[in-house]
Amino acid sequence: MCFSLQRLRRELKEFKSSQPKEILSLSPVDESKPFEHWEAKIHGPVDTPYANGVFVLDIHFMERSVHSNDTYPFTPPKIKFKTKVFHPNISSKGEICLDILHDQWAVALTIEKALLSIVALLSAPNTDDFLTPEAAFLYKENREEYDKKAREWTRIYATVDGVPVKAQTKLNEVSLSIYS
Secondary structure, X not given: OOHHHHHHHHHHHHHHHOOOOOEEEEEEOOOOOOOOEEEEEEEXXXXXXXXXXXXXXXXXXXXXXXXXXXXXXXXXXXXXEOOOOOEOOEOOOOXXXXXXXXXXXXXXXXXXXXXXXXXXXXXXXXXXXXXXXXXXXXXXXXXXXXXXXXXXXXXHHOOEOOEOHHHHHHHHHHHHHHXX
């Protein structure tokens, strides 16, 4: 079996046995091709405008090409937000500006560590290396307005299976209590 497939299988097994509270779920999208495309759901961090939100991420693993042996875990997965997010380091297309998903990737990193880094990025944006100028400007110049807009987008877009966040507050409390 290919090293990449063994590694992904091990990571999924380890995730399921020690699932961190910040990550609601992580699983293959298509069970017939379990190591090509995954989906994750993460909690918005507490004490941020993203709190109580659930954000869906799309994860694609590089397939080995004829001309290259670059494949996961030797190259980072392609992770994008499917949920709209108002954030300096997340584009309108869901692209994420985070060094470990690009030039600072290391074989020792895992999907779980990448997802936890994304949760941390929601808490602490990098306004010096941004993808969304409006969000970076607001974060630097008018933090109250930034928080208001990010909170509004979270309320509107960060849903669980189509249920608005307002209606899922109890669901979050229940899922958090599972990990306590």
